[in-house]
Amino acid sequence: MKKVLLAGAALAFSTILSSAAWADILIATEGPMTGQYASFGAQLKAGAEQAVADINAAGGVLGEKLVLEIGDDACDPKQAVAVANQLASKGVKFVAGAFCSGSSIPASAVYAEEGIIMISPASTNPKFTDERPGDMIFRVCGRDDQQGQVAGKFLADHFAGKKIAILNDKSAYGLGLAEETRKYYNEAGGKEVLWEAYTAGEKDYTALVSKMKQAGVQVVYIGGYHTEAGLILRQMREQGMDAVVVSGDALVTDEYWAITGKAGEGTLMTFSPDPRKNPEAAPIVEEFRKKGIEPEGYVLYTYAAIQAWADAVKAAGTTDLEPVVKALSSGDFKTVLGDLKFDSKGDVTMPGYVMYEWKDGKYDYFKS
Structure with a gap:
C-alpha cells in the first residue's frame, strides 16, 4: 500500500x-x-x-x-x-x-x-x-458551474445598473465559484467594477473595504467561506458601506450570523433546495x-x-x-x-441551486 x-x-x-x-x-x-x-x-x-x-x-x-x-x-x-x-x-x-x-x-x-x-x-x-x-x-x-450560473444571472437580473465587486479567497472553492459567477454575470451583460482577491484567515480587511467604498460598490459577491465573509461584512458596515453581500453555499451555517449579528440581515446566498x-x-x-x-x-x-x-x-x-x-x-x-442518481461523472442528477436570504438569524428561500 x-x-x-x-x-x-x-x-x-x-x-x-x-x-x-x-x-x-x-x-x-x-x-x-x-x-x-x-x-x-x-x-x-x-x-x-x-x-x-x-x-x-x-x-x-x-x-x-x-x-x-x-x-x-x-x-x-x-x-x-x-x-x-x-x-x-x-x-x-x-x-x-x-x-x-x-x-x-x-x-x-x-x-x-x-x-x-x-x-x-x-x-x-x-x-x-x-x-x-x-x-x-x-x-x-x-457543482460551482451550476451555482455560479444561478448567482451570475441573479446579479444581472436583480442588480442591473448597480456597481458590483466580485471577491475571492484564492482557494479551490472560493476562486472557482467567483470565476463561474463572474462568467455568467458577464454573459448576462453585467460588468463588475472590481475583481479582487483576499487572503483567508486574516482579521483586518479594512484596506479591501476602503477600496470598494472608493469605487462606490453597491453589491459585493464573495467567493469564499463564512468566517471571512462575515468579517468583511462587519468591516463594511463599520466604514458606512450599506452594500448588499451575496455569496455561496459556504454561508449555510449559523456561525455566519454569530459573526455578523444584525449586520448579516439581508445577506443573500446560493444553496441547493433545503433538504430539511x-x-x-x-x-x-x-x-x-x-x-x-x-x-x-x-x-x-x-x-x-x-x-x-x-x-x-x-x-x-x-x-x-x-x-x-x-x-x-x-x-x-x-x-x-x-x-x-449519479451520472457518468459521479455527479448527482438532482435540482441545482436556489437563492436564500438571511433574516433574524436564520436563512430561508429568497422572496423577491
Missing part, C-alpha cells in the same frame, strides 16, 4: 462505536473538525453519526454493523492527503467527505489508488468530478432536533452519502469495490435528499 504521509501534517482521529463486538465494516467521514471551518466539520460528523446509528439500529449492512472513523483534515490539502492515507491504513471501505474542494481533490487521488469509495457531501468545484482519478469518486452536492423541507427527511430532522442538533447545511448531505453507499452495498451483496461502484453508478437511491 503506497504511503504519501507528509511530515508535520497533524492528524486527528476518533472512532465511533469502536467496541470489538461492533468492529465489522469500517467507514469514515473526513472534514475540518478543527480550525476556522470546524462548524462544517461538525455538520459532517453529526450527519455521519446519525446515519451510522440509524443503519445499525435497522440491522446494519449485510448483517454487519458499521463503525465510524472521523478524520480531521482542517481543510488543508496536505493534511487531507495524510488523513486519506491514515484512513486507508485502517482499512476503511468508504469515506463520506471531504468538505473543502481543496481537500477533496488531492485526497481523492489517494482513495482512488487505494480502492476506497469516496462520496463528498459538500465539495462543489467542478474539477472534483471532471478530473476524478477513478470511477469510485462521487458527490451528492451540486423534504417530506422524506421529516423523521430524521425530528430525530436530530430531539438531540439539540439543527440539521443545517451539509448534515443531511452527509447522511445521504452514507445512505446511498449502504444501499449500493446491499444491492451488490458485498463491500468489494467493483460491484459497489457498479451499483452506485447505475442505481436509484431513496435518501433524505430525495431520489438520488
Whole structure:
C-alpha cells in the first residue's frame, strides 16, 4: 500500500462505536473538525453519526454493523492527503467527505489508488468530478458551474445598473465559484467594477473595504467561506458601506450570523433546495432536533452519502469495490435528499441551486 504521509501534517482521529463486538465494516467521514471551518466539520460528523446509528439500529449492512472513523483534515490539502492515507491504513471501505474542494481533490487521488469509495457531501468545484482519478469518486452536492450560473444571472437580473465587486479567497472553492459567477454575470451583460482577491484567515480587511467604498460598490459577491465573509461584512458596515453581500453555499451555517449579528440581515446566498423541507427527511430532522442538533447545511448531505453507499452495498451483496461502484453508478437511491442518481461523472442528477436570504438569524428561500 503506497504511503504519501507528509511530515508535520497533524492528524486527528476518533472512532465511533469502536467496541470489538461492533468492529465489522469500517467507514469514515473526513472534514475540518478543527480550525476556522470546524462548524462544517461538525455538520459532517453529526450527519455521519446519525446515519451510522440509524443503519445499525435497522440491522446494519449485510448483517454487519458499521463503525465510524472521523478524520480531521482542517481543510488543508496536505493534511487531507495524510488523513486519506491514515484512513486507508485502517482499512476503511468508504469515506463520506471531504468538505473543502481543496481537500477533496488531492485526497481523492489517494482513495482512488487505494480502492476506497469516496462520496463528498459538500465539495462543489467542478474539477472534483471532471478530473476524478477513478470511477469510485462521487458527490451528492451540486457543482460551482451550476451555482455560479444561478448567482451570475441573479446579479444581472436583480442588480442591473448597480456597481458590483466580485471577491475571492484564492482557494479551490472560493476562486472557482467567483470565476463561474463572474462568467455568467458577464454573459448576462453585467460588468463588475472590481475583481479582487483576499487572503483567508486574516482579521483586518479594512484596506479591501476602503477600496470598494472608493469605487462606490453597491453589491459585493464573495467567493469564499463564512468566517471571512462575515468579517468583511462587519468591516463594511463599520466604514458606512450599506452594500448588499451575496455569496455561496459556504454561508449555510449559523456561525455566519454569530459573526455578523444584525449586520448579516439581508445577506443573500446560493444553496441547493433545503433538504430539511423534504417530506422524506421529516423523521430524521425530528430525530436530530430531539438531540439539540439543527440539521443545517451539509448534515443531511452527509447522511445521504452514507445512505446511498449502504444501499449500493446491499444491492451488490458485498463491500468489494467493483460491484459497489457498479451499483452506485447505475442505481436509484431513496435518501433524505430525495431520489438520488449519479451520472457518468459521479455527479448527482438532482435540482441545482436556489437563492436564500438571511433574516433574524436564520436563512430561508429568497422572496423577491
